[in-house]
Amino acid sequence: MAETSDFKAKPPGGIDPIGASSEGASVYELIREDIIEGRLAANERLVVTDLARRHGTSTNPVREALQLLRGEGFVIFTPNRGARVRPIDQEFVRDIYEIGVLIEPALTRWFVNMATVEDIAELERIQGLIEENNFADTFRHSELDTAFHTVMYQRHYNRHAAELWWKHREVLRAVSRRFNFTLARRAAIMREHRELIAHVKAGNADEAAELVARHVEGSGRHILEHMRARNAARAG
Amino acid sequence: MAETSDFKAKPPGGIDPIGASSEGASVYELIREDIIEGRLAANERLVVTDLARRHGTSTNPVREALQLLRGEGFVIFTPNRGARVRPIDQEFVRDIYEIGVLIEPALTRWFVNMATVEDIAELERIQGLIEENNFADTFRHSELDTAFHTVMYQRHYNRHAAELWWKHREVLRAVSRRFNFTLARRAAIMREHRELIAHVKAGNADEAAELVARHVEGSGRHILEHMRARNAARAG
DNA sequence: ACGCGCCAAATCGTACATTGTTTGGAGAAA
DNA sequence: TTTCTCCAAACAATGTACGATTTGGCGCGT
Numbered sequence: 001m002a003e004t005s006d007f008k009a010k011p012p013g014g015i016d017p018i019g020a021s022s023e024g025a026s027v028y029e030l031i032r033e034d035i036i037e038g039r040l041a042a043n044e045r046l047v048v049t050d051l052a053r054r055h056g057t058s059t060n061p062v063r064e065a066l067q068l069l070r071g072e073g074f075v076i077f078t079p080n081r082g083a084r085v086r087p088i089d090q091e092f093v094r095d096i097y098e099i100g101v102l103i104e105p106a107l108t109r110w111f112v113n114m115a116t117v118e119d120i121a122e123l124e125r126i127q128g129l130i131e132e133n134n135f136a137d138t139f140r141h142s143e144l145d146t147a148f149h150t151v152m153y154q155r156h157y158n159r160h161a162a163e164l165w166w167k168h169r170e171v172l173r174a175v176s177r178r179f180n181f182t183l184a185r186r187a188a189i190m191r192e193h194r195e196l197i198a199h200v201k202a203g204n205a206d207e208a209a210e211l212v213a214r215h216v217e218g219s220g221r222h223i224l225e226h227m228r229a230r231n232a233a234r235a236g
Numbered sequence: 237m238a239e240t241s242d243f244k245a246k247p248p249g250g251i252d253p254i255g256a257s258s259e260g261a262s263v264y265e266l267i268r269e270d271i272i273e274g275r276l277a278a279n280e281r282l283v284v285t286d287l288a289r290r291h292g293t294s295t296n297p298v299r300e301a302l303q304l305l306r307g308e309g310f311v312i313f314t315p316n317r318g319a320r321v322r323p324i325d326q327e328f329v330r331d332i333y334e335i336g337v338l339i340e341p342a343l344t345r346w347f348v349n350m351a352t353v354e355d356i357a358e359l360e361r362i363q364g365l366i367e368e369n370n371f372a373d374t375f376r377h378s379e380l381d382t383a384f385h386t387v388m389y390q391r392h393y394n395r396h397a398a399e400l401w402w403k404h405r406e407v408l409r410a411v412s413r414r415f416n417f418t419l420a421r422r423a424a425i426m427r428e429h430r431e432l433i434a435h436v437k438a439g440n441a442d443e444a445a446e447l448v449a450r451h452v453e454g455s456g457r458h459i460l461e462h463m464r465a466r467n468a469a470r471a472g
Numbered sequence: 473a474c475g476c477g478c479c480a481a482a483t484c485g486t487a488c489a490t491t492g493t494t495t496g497g498a499g500a501a502a
Numbered sequence: 503t504t505t506c507t508c509c510a511a512a513c514a515a516t517g518t519a520c521g522a523t524t525t526g527g528c529g530c531g532t
Contacts, residue, residue: 059518317514
């Protein structure tokens with residue numbers, strides 16, 4: 001049932017500091033989505049009154065949502081001048097993917113040593129869906145790819161690291177959704193995923209970790225290249 | 237001037253999402269301090285009205301401060317039930333020092349390749365103060381030790397990583413302030429700092445990185461041992 | 473062209489209303 | 503007498519409304 005089109009990646013249960021307000025989709029989530037998805041431009045002012053009107057609520061919920069977003073680093077405050085959207089630019093992306101390169105291998109290493117038969121079956125199932133989709137629906141690929149890695153990290157004992165990964169992942173996923181995958185990148189993803197599964201099966205923790213480092217590195221570079229290209233196009 | 241007793245570690249300028257409200261010490265900072273320093277017990281309820289009264293303000297600033305702290309992970313919210321202090325327990329400490337083990341070596345590697353003569357002089361100056369103090373004033377040691385590592389990380393291009401380090405550092409510093417350093421740990425710190433400076437001078441990035449990994453690892457273990465001991469004492 | 477002051481706008485703090493949760497005690501059943 | 507249930511009143515979180523203070527800009531005058 002979750003294999004059809006309405007597949008939706010969800011965070012590894014555990015730490016996340018949410019605990020929203022009354023209605024299903026809180027103001028916080030909506031604004032956050034708008035920022036990550038790029039519907040709110042970089043550095044755009046976030047006027048409390050406007051947001052309140054737009055979301056059909058009063059100002060206080062918005063103010064609190066903005067503070068929450070500030071704590072998470074998506075919004076920047078200047079005293080007496082309110083909030084602005086923290087630009088998700090190349091620096092931002094580079095920073096978080098570099099952190100991923102450092103953290104994910106460690107998470108992977110642990111997973112390889114703890115993986116059950118079911119885990120591996122799940123990985124193969126998802127990889128099957130990925131290959132079946134074969135980048136036809138890039139959005140779907142994005143979700144599946146995230147699911148793939150979530151299987152590996154979701155049960156890690158270091159909830160902080162896992163949560164950090166998830167937070168970064170959300171951003172990268174949103175950014176990369178706006179681009180297409182190059183053929184080279186597609187091939188690399190498929191190859192590396194298959195190789196990764198093989199390492200997990202064989203229990204090669206070190207090899208798996210090193211592979212993941214390359215995998216994340218490649219993913220980051222790919223996104224940055226696209227961003228650079230787009231910026232160049234915009235400027236030229 | 238900063239060498240006397242009123243030495244105060246300050247964050248590496250750059251990203252931090254602060255930008256407080258009117259008065260010098262915002263409600264946010266006060267509550268945050270209370271949590272980190274352990275003046276607010278783990279899981280203690282954070283009642284908005286009380287906090288507002290205690291800090292001589294109305295409820296809204298407190299509410300926003302709590303959301304900010306939630307975003308930073310120091311406070312946990314449950315819908316319609318308000319906020320609680322996120323317990324800084326062994327798991328918490330282990331999580332963040334493990335992340336440090338992953339990130340700090342990378343920061344160090346970069347520093348070694350970028351260190352100027354002034355940087356090295358500054359490191360040696362601080363190390364001199366550390367040896368001069370020789371753990372007589374553990375608080376002062378804590379600040380100096382933080383300053384030592386800040387010199388290395390403050391100019392790193394990856395502001396996210398640097399900020400992450402700083403956030404974690406603040407927590408560890410506060411926790412470790414409640415304990416004394418064992419003799420073994422004291423010796424290790426001195427030795428490793430001196431060795432680190434030597435590596436920086438020689439430009440041995442890899443060796444320095446590996447040493448820092450051990451250094452952070454050792455520091456984390458040390459803190460955890462103390463926490464375990466205290467918990468055992470409390471239980472026994 | 474350049475400063476000066478006023479005005480619109482938005483943040484920030486205070487007060488209040490509403491809604492949901494907790495608590496303590498009265499009363500019934502054992 | 504003890505214990506369990508239920509209810510109501512106190513309590514606190516969440517949402518609304520409003521006034522004060524700051525900021526940035528526009529236009530006026532020189």
